[in-house]
Amino acid sequence: MAELSYREMGLSDDEYQLVLDIMKREPNYLETGMFAVMWSEHCGYKNSRPLLKNFPTEGPQVIVGPGENAGVVDIGDDQALVFKIESHNHPSAIEPYQGAATGVGGIVRDIFTMGARPIASLNSLRFGEIDDVRVQQLFAGVVAGIAGYGNCLGIPTVGGEVYFHPCYRGNPLVNAMCVGLVNRNEIALAVAGEVGSPIMIVGAKTGRDGIHGATFASEELSEASAEKRPSVQVGDPFMEKLLIEACLELIKEDLVAGMQDLGAAGLTSSIAECASKEGRGVQVDVALVPRRELGMSPYEVMLSESQERMLIIPRSGCENRIQEIFDKWNLDATVIGQVTGDGMFRVLEGEKVAGEVPVAALTDSCPVYRREGEEPPYYQEKKAMSLTNIYAENPAAAILKLLASPTIASKRWVYTQYDHQVMTNTAVVPGKGDAAVLRIKGTGKGVALTTDCNSRFVYLDPRAGGALAVCEAARNLACVGAKPLAMTNCLNFGNPEKPQIYWQMENAILGMAEAARALDTPVVSGNVSLYNETADGAIYPTPVVGMVGLLEDLEQRCTMEFKAEGDIIVLLGNSSRELGASEYLYLCHGIEGGEVPQPDLQQEKRLIDLLQELIKQEVAVSAHDISDGGLAVCLAESAIQGKIGCRIDLPADGGQMTGLLFSEAPGRAVITVKPANLGKAQELAANYNIAATVIGKAGGKELIYNGNGKPVAIVPLAEASQAWEETIECYMK
Amino acid sequence: MRFGVVVFPGSNCDADCYHAVKDVQGQDCEYIWHQQSKITGFDALVLPGGFSYGDYLRTGAIARFSPVMPAVVDFARQGGLVIGICNGFQILLEAGLLPGAMLRNKSLKFICKPVNLKVLNNDTPFTNQFNQDEVIEIPIAHGEGNYYCDPATLGELKDNGRILFSYCGPEGQIGDDHNPNGSLNHIAGITNKEGNVLGMMPHPERCSESVLGGTNGYGIFASMINWLKEARA
Numbered sequence: 001m002a003e004l005s006y007r008e009m010g011l012s013d014d015e016y017q018l019v020l021d022i023m024k025r026e027p028n029y030l031e032t033g034m035f036a037v038m039w040s041e042h043c044g045y046k047n048s049r050p051l052l053k054n055f056p057t058e059g060p061q062v063i064v065g066p067g068e069n070a071g072v073v074d075i076g077d078d079q080a081l082v083f084k085i086e087s088h089n090h091p092s093a094i095e096p097y098q099g100a101a102t103g104v105g106g107i108v109r110d111i112f113t114m115g116a117r118p119i120a121s122l123n124s125l126r127f128g129e130i131d132d133v134r135v136q137q138l139f140a141g142v143v144a145g146i147a148g149y150g151n152c153l154g155i156p157t158v159g160g161e162v163y164f165h166p167c168y169r170g171n172p173l174v175n176a177m178c179v180g181l182v183n184r185n186e187i188a189l190a191v192a193g194e195v196g197s198p199i200m201i202v203g204a205k206t207g208r209d210g211i212h213g214a215t216f217a218s219e220e221l222s223e224a225s226a227e228k229r230p231s232v233q234v235g236d237p238f239m240e241k242l243l244i245e246a247c248l249e250l251i252k253e254d255l256v257a258g259m260q261d262l263g264a265a266g267l268t269s270s271i272a273e274c275a276s277k278e279g280r281g282v283q284v285d286v287a288l289v290p291r292r293e294l295g296m297s298p299y300e301v302m303l304s305e306s307q308e309r310m311l312i313i314p315r316s317g318c319e320n321r322i323q324e325i326f327d328k329w330n331l332d333a334t335v336i337g338q339v340t341g342d343g344m345f346r347v348l349e350g351e352k353v354a355g356e357v358p359v360a361a362l363t364d365s366c367p368v369y370r371r372e373g374e375e376p377p378y379y380q381e382k383k384a385m386s387l388t389n390i391y392a393e394n395p396a397a398a399i400l401k402l403l404a405s406p407t408i409a410s411k412r413w414v415y416t417q418y419d420h421q422v423m424t425n426t427a428v429v430p431g432k433g434d435a436a437v438l439r440i441k442g443t444g445k446g447v448a449l450t451t452d453c454n455s456r457f458v459y460l461d462p463r464a465g466g467a468l469a470v471c472e473a474a475r476n477l478a479c480v481g482a483k484p485l486a487m488t489n490c491l492n493f494g495n496p497e498k499p500q501i502y503w504q505m506e507n508a509i510l511g512m513a514e515a516a517r518a519l520d521t522p523v524v525s526g527n528v529s530l531y532n533e534t535a536d537g538a539i540y541p542t543p544v545v546g547m548v549g550l551l552e553d554l555e556q557r558c559t560m561e562f563k564a565e566g567d568i569i570v571l572l573g574n575s576s577r578e579l580g581a582s583e584y585l586y587l588c589h590g591i592e593g594g595e596v597p598q599p600d601l602q603q604e605k606r607l608i609d610l611l612q613e614l615i616k617q618e619v620a621v622s623a624h625d626i627s628d629g630g631l632a633v634c635l636a637e638s639a640i641q642g643k644i645g646c647r648i649d650l651p652a653d654g655g656q657m658t659g660l661l662f663s664e665a666p667g668r669a670v671i672t673v674k675p676a677n678l679g680k681a682q683e684l685a686a687n688y689n690i691a692a693t694v695i696g697k698a699g700g701k702e703l704i705y706n707g708n709g710k711p712v713a714i715v716p717l718a719e720a721s722q723a724w725e726e727t728i729e730c731y732m733k
Numbered sequence: 734m735r736f737g738v739v740v741f742p743g744s745n746c747d748a749d750c751y752h753a754v755k756d757v758q759g760q761d762c763e764y765i766w767h768q769q770s771k772i773t774g775f776d777a778l779v780l781p782g783g784f785s786y787g788d789y790l791r792t793g794a795i796a797r798f799s800p801v802m803p804a805v806v807d808f809a810r811q812g813g814l815v816i817g818i819c820n821g822f823q824i825l826l827e828a829g830l831l832p833g834a835m836l837r838n839k840s841l842k843f844i845c846k847p848v849n850l851k852v853l854n855n856d857t858p859f860t861n862q863f864n865q866d867e868v869i870e871i872p873i874a875h876g877e878g879n880y881y882c883d884p885a886t887l888g889e890l891k892d893n894g895r896i897l898f899s900y901c902g903p904e905g906q907i908g909d910d911h912n913p914n915g916s917l918n919h920i921a922g923i924t925n926k927e928g929n930v931l932g933m934m935p936h937p938e939r940c941s942e943s944v945l946g947g948t949n950g951y952g953i954f955a956s957m958i959n960w961l962k963e964a965r966a
Contacts (some may be wrong), residue, residue, distance in 0.1 A: 144842075147842075147843050151874070152743070152745075154745020154783060154784075237784070237787065239787075241743055329742065330742065415845075419843070419845045419874045420845055421845065421872055421936070421939045422746060422782075422874065423748070423749060424753070424939055424941075424942075424945060426945070427945065429946070441756075554944065
């Protein structure tokens with residue numbers, strides 16, 4: 001490997017000067033590399049840290065907030081959920097299968113590192129337009145990679161989302177979320193333990209793969225990126241499966257003081273993070289690290305991002321038992337160094353000192369950039385676009401077009417490739433509800449999981465859009481009957497050094513923070529992915545929200561499909577005609593503009609509480625939130641899933657119906673109730689001060705949308721089903 | 734009854750099968766680690782699904798060399814009930830306890846979805862709780878479930894009622910439209926000549942409780958328990 005300059009490693013001149021000041025000498029090659037990876041955006045959050053401080057991170061439900069490998073929330077009975085979402089965008093852009101697979105591997109390690117049994121995965125994916133052959137290859141590769149890795153681990157992939165938009169053409173987004181279950185007293189933290197404790201590395205041998213992955217993730221993609229294919233690691237899910245089982249056995253027997261996975265920046269980062277927690281130092285000998293390649297330099301060993309490796313710091317006296325457990329699982333565990341008390345990160349190569357850096361310099365001295373944002377000119381321009389003369393000449397055709405939009409259409413092609421039932425807990429499977437629901441064996445409880453982000457909203461109005469991503473996630477959980485507990489997020493943005501991108505990021509984070517506060521869903525973990533740009537420009541700002549919720553009684557879960565002919569359809573929330581930023585405008589008029597519907601956080605909170613109450617009291621028999629495609633699509637999806645049509649009547653004539661049918665205004669959901677329970681539903685809605693309007697009935701084999709009694713659109717259910725169910729399969733044949 | 738669930742490195746439906754037998758059926762159940770070379774005191778063995786040894790080679794090709802396998806073969810030869818589900822089926826094929834082999838799914842993709850099965854023979858230790866030709870829904874989740882055997886073997890399987898389950902439509906229609914993986918003769922599950930070893934690709938442990946959306950899988954474990962009880966009586 002040719003030697004790189006500090007600039008090629010990703011350090012700026014100022015940052016290098018800071019290194020010189022700290023070291024009071026020229027750092028050698030290894031030391032420079034260690035600073036470069038630890039001070040990359042991926043590890044050091046140098047551009048995002050000041051903004052992340054805006055997030056609420058506390059609440060009685062929070063057991064462990066940001067700063068650990070994953071966040072932890074209380075679900076009662078001395079149990080907790082451990083969860084986090086993370087990006088693997090750049091690796092997936094150039095090597096979709098392995099990029100996505102190792103993305104799953106990385107986030108799963110974050111979860112079992114905390115002592116939790118991983119119980120579910122979700123994925124939030126963004127690609128360019130699906131009719132592009134290159135996009136189809138990426139899409140197919142990413143889905144196969146997620147499936148190949150997750151299925152082998154035996155962790156069900158239960159939910160997520162897939163969006164298609166030209167802004168992701170060269171820079172797809174692959175965000176993987178994992179959720180684990182842990183007994184409160186078995187939560188493990190990444191700490192170094194006592195001075196003198198041995199440090200063990202276990203799992204895969206170390207190779208040259210993934211060197212500088214963290215740095216690669218922190219720069220824009222270009223033509224030259226394909227040459228960085230060696231920066232993408234190759235996954236071995238079988239090894240990971242063994243690690244999960246072995247590490248969870250160590251935790252059960254209380255044998256470890258500290259445990260940390262090796263992710264971005266490999267040994268350098270995981271050792272530094274463990275040591276920094278308690279001001280410890282470490283001394284490791286790279287000569288002891290098991291290799292899979294000959295002639296690796298200390299630099300390569302310390303920066304390798306080879307997958308499926310864990311760092312273990314045993315409790316004193318437990319070394320032999322740990323070795324026995326690893327032997328049972330046929331895993332190589334090797335002592336590579338020890339914890340020291342001097343606060344130095346010392347790397348030896350045999351007898352020779354290969355590098356020596358203060359731990360705190362790597363973790364705490366990372367420069368932080370408070371940048372100035374600048375409102376981009378598009379913001380006011382797009383907002384001011386007039387939508388007054390826009391209406392659907394053929395609403396039925398528009399509905400079918402929306403149902404066949406790959407972003408809205410059924411994701412069956414995707415989720416049938418994922419094992420979503422292993423572990424036999426999946427009570428609401430993909431496609432059936434607004435969120436996935438898992439039972440917690442041995443209790444009557446369930447947990448609900450979702451990921452959400454409408455990036456068009458965020459692009460057109462980052463503050464509102466950020467808040468709306470949080471609202472949608474919480475609303476989705478409420479629609480299955482769960483109480484939203486807490487969230488994680490994956491903040492995908494362009495290059496933050498550009499003031500207009502920084503403006504998007506700053507405002508989106510502020511919007512998310514406001515909503516998280518209002519909805520009482522603190523942020524307990526997350527990941528930042530910046531520099532999502534190609535020569536064609538930046539992606540739309542895409543702060544993906546992953547949220548978890550609790551169902552005290554699993555039997556009271558709700559799905560989206562219409563349940564029976566004659567059930568009454570009730571619209572909860574205000575009827576809205578705002579078409580701004582809708583999929584309808586984009587798809588049928590080629591417009592991405594207008595004012596983004598503004599969130600009313602108090603109203604949203606009341607709606608979320610009301611939905612839970614309606615489901616708990618068994619008044620609502622189906623529930624589905626109104627989001628992409630508006631009311632028209634919301635009804636069609638419930639009808640398609642239930643194989644029962646509907647007839648609705650809205651108070652509007654002709655052209656005015658367009659807004660009512662396709663508005664994506666937030667704070668709304670559609671439920672169905674038995675006729676006998678309508679009064680109860682209205683009473684409950686009144687208690688929560690939420691409008692509840694009867695708009696029609698489930699029944700028949702058609703979707704009939706009337707305005708003031710006159711038919712505006714009639715779509716045969718079979719046609720709607722075909723459009724919705726077969727679109728993606730047709731493209732991917 | 735006392736069930737054993739054999740655990741290979743990479744098995745991932747072991748805990749699910751254990752749960753279905755122990756918690757749902759209320760039977761005794763124990764895990765059997767793949768390095769155990771002796772198996773004693775069991776009435777039935779379950780080889781669960783998963784990716785034994787990662788299945789980087791042919792599915793089940795390495796697992797069959799596990800120290801536990803000679804004991805599994807002995808147990809089967811002595812008439813013990815053995816059910817291999819998904820990867821367990823693949824291992825039984827590799828171990829020669831069942832004839833034939835698995836190819837990749839025709840679509841070349843992993844498929845996880847509920848499918849309909851027709852019970853072609855209800856006079857067996859595994860299907861006695863079903864009606865003859867009953868249609869039951871059970872989920873599949875596999876990348877290599879495209880069963881194949883030579884024509885002579887197929888004739889043998891058909892003539893002796895050894896095909897217990899065929900993929901079918903909701904009304905029991907049998908045809909390519911209802912075959913998820915391209916499996917020969919739409920085969921979803923077969924037994925050995927003696928009828929005490931079953932291999933099936935669908936996962937009965939995933940539909941043994943109503944919370945999981947179906948209970949047809951319950952009948953398979955219940956059939957085994959019923960058969961064992963009668964055999965004992």
